[in-house]
Amino acid sequence: MSKQVLFVCAGKEFPQGAFNFLRSMQQQEQVHVLGLFFNPIDVDAMVTVSQIVVQAPYDRIREREHEVMAANRSSFSRQCEQHHIRYQVHARDGQWDKDILVGESRFADVLVLSGELFYADINLRQPNVYLREALYSAECPVVIIPEDYKQCERVFMAYDGSKESLFAIKQFCYMFPQMTDLPTEMIYVRDEPEDNIPDLDRLRQYTRQHFDAMGFSKLHFKASHYFSTWIGAKKDVLLVTGSYGRSPFSYLAKHSFAEQVISEHKIPLFIAHA
DSSP states (O other): OOEEEEEEEESSSOOHHHHHHHHHHHHHSOEEEEEEEEOOOOHHHHHHHHTOOSSHHHHHHHHHHHHHHHHHHHHHHHHHHHTTOEEEEOSOOSSOOHHHHHHHHHTOSEEEEETTTTTTTTOSSSSOHHHHHHHHHOSSOEEEEOTTOOOOOEEEEEOOSSHHHHHHHHHHHHHOGGGGGSOEEEEEEOSSSOOOOTTHHHHHHHHHTTOSSEEEEEEOSOIIIIIHHHHHTSSSEEEEEEOOOSSTTTTTSTTHHHHHHHHHTOSOEEEEOO
């Protein structure tokens, strides 16, 4: 038995941090990885081409795109073979296509991508519109990895008492049972003086069956204002959270702390939405 992983590379640079996370998965249990590659988008070059009626500049852009794609695919294949990871490279070759990502993620256990390099050639500020669309559209949990990924030594779980946050916790237990023996902290954030956490007794009972060392904390501040700073100060951690978006543009809007965590590229983020 092995996990089916969808590895997505979109843009000019190969996401080495995301691949290093794949290696850590392989060290814990066997995985099978499908590499899905999307062409980079050279906006400046396309603007230039739009002003020129001849075909040659467009052909040069397409040739450059294919060279980048070939190099990224080659790096993926070479490293998979080097680290004994079973893999397959998706046959498609072209620009971003949400429908392809949706279809492949439907039959994957988890999607792994770079939160830093995903179409960074379009917009360095993450999550950009393409990353937002990928996160919203994916039909499996997503792990968003910074390029300086290091092995996780501790897990934090964002909890708000909703079914979405419990769903994310359950999906994490299924996907990464080897991480449930790490020190784990359940974090409830609410700007109020009271110390109560919703359904704490039942939450304790549930997590006791799945985690070796679980703590519970309530942070008394606005998550959208301070949580990313608080979690960003932690070293070698992974954050688990549910998602609440209804469209690519409203995605994470209610819980913008997750968007801030992505934009700061400091820690890995596990997102699962029901």
